[in-house]
Amino acid sequence: MNGVHDLGGMQGLGPVNPETDEPVFHAPWERLAFAVMISVFAGGNYNVDEFRHAIERMSPADYLSTSYYEHWLHAMETLLIEKGAIKESELAAKWAKLGKGGA
Amino acid sequence: MAKHRHSEPPSDPALRIKALESLLTEKKLIDPAAVDALVDTFEKRIGPRNGAKVVARAWVDPAYRKRLLADATGAIAELGFSGMQGEDMVVVENTPKVHNLLVCTLCSCYPWPVLGLPPVWYKAAPYRSRAVIEPRAVLDEFGVKVGPDVEVRVWDSTAELRYMVLPERPKGTEGMSEGELADLVTRDAMIGVAKLASGKKKKTPKAGGLKSRRPR
Numbered sequence: 001m002n003g004v005h006d007l008g009g010m011q012g013l014g015p016v017n018p019e020t021d022e023p024v025f026h027a028p029w030e031r032l033a034f035a036v037m038i039s040v041f042a043g044g045n046y047n048v049d050e051f052r053h054a055i056e057r058m059s060p061a062d063y064l065s066t067s068y069y070e071h072w073l074h075a076m077e078t079l080l081i082e083k084g085a086i087k088e089s090e091l092a093a094k095w096a097k098l099g100k101g102g103a
Numbered sequence: 104m105a106k107h108r109h110s111e112p113p114s115d116p117a118l119r120i121k122a123l124e125s126l127l128t129e130k131k132l133i134d135p136a137a138v139d140a141l142v143d144t145f146e147k148r149i150g151p152r153n154g155a156k157v158v159a160r161a162w163v164d165p166a167y168r169k170r171l172l173a174d175a176t177g178a179i180a181e182l183g184f185s186g187m188q189g190e191d192m193v194v195v196e197n198t199p200k201v202h203n204l205l206v207c208t209l210c211s212c213y214p215w216p217v218l219g220l221p222p223v224w225y226k227a228a229p230y231r232s233r234a235v236i237e238p239r240a241v242l243d244e245f246g247v248k249v250g251p252d253v254e255v256r257v258w259d260s261t262a263e264l265r266y267m268v269l270p271e272r273p274k275g276t277e278g279m280s281e282g283e284l285a286d287l288v289t290r291d292a293m294i295g296v297a298k299l300a301s302g303k304k305k306k307t308p309k310a311g312g313l314k315s316r317r318p319r
Contacts (some may be wrong), residue, residue, distance in 0.1 A: 007261065008208030010232040016244055018224045024146045029117035031283040036124050039133035041311035043238045049262065052210055068211060070116050076123060086126055094122035099113060
């Protein structure tokens with residue numbers, strides 16, 4: 001299917017803007033996202049094609065306005081919920097708890 | 104399509120990944136500590152230095168170069184580099200008449216074992232959209248001048264194939280050792296968004312290739 005991820009040839013998205021002396025991860029949370037991703041993969045929860053497809057199903061506005069590792073976050077959450085490994089309500093409870101400074 | 108979600112995720116991605124990690128750990132679905140060493144390897148050891156060694160070997164050893172262009176996965180594995188996102192490698196060679204450029208228009212496919220994890224610009228919309236429609240303008244932004252008589256070939260990754268560019272060996276490097284040659288090779292040259300400077304006069308770019316040459 002086509003979609004916003006199919007960016008080849010699209011115009012108006014601006015200059016490339018490479019970063020000088022770019023670090024591998026830009027923040028500790030990106031490193032953690034990578035670690036969780038590898039760990040979830042190793043657990044056989046989904047395959048790489050499902051993962052890519054979960055990113056491709058993002059809403060176009062979200063896709064273009066969020067970063068690479070935020071795409072990963074979205075895909076991990078989406079697939080783990082769809083496959084029944086976690087419940088959305090459990091995740092929302094964690095968000096609420098951590099947002100208040102809990103663990 | 105994905106089911107509509109009832110709860111909006113928090114805007115802070117750090118909170119969001121901590122929440123997911125905490126939940127998955129409670130359910131014993133993951134063990135991030137177990138992969139910490141692997142992540143560390145990606146952060147510190149796997150990177151464009153690996154690809155640079157492949158390039159230098161190809162420059163000094165014509166038989167290796169031939170194997171690399173015929174069966175990149177096998178030839179790269181000879182130097183000990185293989186694994187995730189490098190299972191099906193293709194190496195494309197720059198010549199005085201051909202300049203190769205790599206992109207993944209659909210996502211962010213990149214040859215991890217030889218180049219490490221991709222830079223942000225490679226994964227972002229501007230590069231992915233423009234590399235295939237105006238590669239010469241993109242190259243110009245990176246400071247790469249490609250003459251009108253030179254063919255630009257853009258390679259868009261598929262779900263399986265991962266590409267790497269074999270840059271031209273710079274002039275004036277005839278007497279250099281393989282190790283010295285590897286030090287000349289930058290990440291950007293192996294993506295195709297840089298040309299390599301001659302080994303002699305100019306200050307040599309770091310093999311990490313993290314310096315942008317884009318004029319601002």
